[in-house]
Amino acid sequence: MHGTYPAVEERLGSLIIEGQRQEVWVRSTPDTDGTWHNALLFRRDGKLSAPEAVVAGVDWHVPPGVALQRARELEEREQIQLFQRAQRPKPPLF
Numbered sequence: 001m002h003g004t005y006p007a008v009e010e011r012l013g014s015l016i017i018e019g020q021r022q023e024v025w026v027r028s029t030p031d032t033d034g035t036w037h038n039a040l041l042f043r044r045d046g047k048l049s050a051p052e053a054v055v056a057g058v059d060w061h062v063p064p065g066v067a068l069q070r071a072r073e074l075e076e077r078e079q080i081q082l083f084q085r086a087q088r089p090k091p092p093l094f
Contacts, residue, residue, distance in 0.1 A: 008064040012071050014045065017083055021045040024079060025053075026071045028064040036060075038067040042083050056086035 007029040015022050025041040038060040041053040060070055074082075 009041065010064060010068040012040070012068065015042075015076060015079060015083075017042070017080055022054075022083065024071075026064075026067045027055075028062070028067045036063050036067070038062060038070075040071060040079065040082055042086070054083060054086045056082035058082070 007027050009025045009027050012024040012026055015024055021044070022042040023045045025043065027039045027041050029037050029039075031037065038058050040056045040058060042056070043053045058070075060067055062070065071079075
């Protein structure tokens with residue numbers, strides 16, 4: 001998914017999930033056909049922050065700005081559900 005433009009990340013805000021503050025970002029990445037792919041990124045905030053973000057894909061294919069607006073429309077519980085879904089083990093690919 002590497003297009004002409006790099007991924008754009010926009011800060012959505014922060015949540016407390018399972019007792020930890022998570023900074024929430026919206027990533028929008030274009031592919032070579034110009035289709036945008038969006039995801040929410042959850043980055044643990046604090047001194048012992050994990051180096052990798054938890055990435056939750058969403059079913060949007062919209063440019064930056066529009067993706068941030070859609071993310072703002074999500075309720076807190078929906079954001080938490082996306083985080084929890086992204087934490088689940090993934091089945092192996094065959």
